[in-house]
Amino acid sequence: MFARSRVLLVGIAFWLAGTITIRLVGHRLLVPRFAIALYAISFVAMFLLALRLFRALCVDAVEGVTLLALPTLILDPISCLFFASLFPNVAVSGAGIFGGWMLICCGGAVAGAWTGRTSGR
Numbered sequence: 001m002f003a004r005s006r007v008l009l010v011g012i013a014f015w016l017a018g019t020i021t022i023r024l025v026g027h028r029l030l031v032p033r034f035a036i037a038l039y040a041i042s043f044v045a046m047f048l049l050a051l052r053l054f055r056a057l058c059v060d061a062v063e064g065v066t067l068l069a070l071p072t073l074i075l076d077p078i079s080c081l082f083f084a085s086l087f088p089n090v091a092v093s094g095a096g097i098f099g100g101w102m103l104i105c106c107g108g109a110v111a112g113a114w115t116g117r118t119s120g121r
Helices: 002-029 032-057 061-081 094-116
Strands: none
Touching (some): 002 061, 002 094, 032 061, 061 094
16 A cells, blocks of 8 residues: 555656746747657656556556556646646747647556556456
8 A cells, every 4th residue: 555655656757847947948848849749758758767666566557557647637728728828938829738738648658557567357
């Protein structure tokens, strides 16, 4: 149970770090010309991070990825609703890139979890 709580806390920390990052430098990250690169780098980073995190915490990868992604999947849609007021330094057109980024990060973590899952579980 403790390991599950730690995975959820890591998910909350990732969400918080991502939100702060967008608040500070979102105007540089969420621009159309960088979107594909941002998505690709983020997918690979979350893929690798999920593999390592679940192994280090000895958590079932599929169970762990649910807890890891949950804060992002619950809180970022709310952030999208209030995008202009939460992220005043980012053009409103960046909201779509933000939403896509949220999904690509979760997708990378899910892919990492399933790839790292051992057969026979």
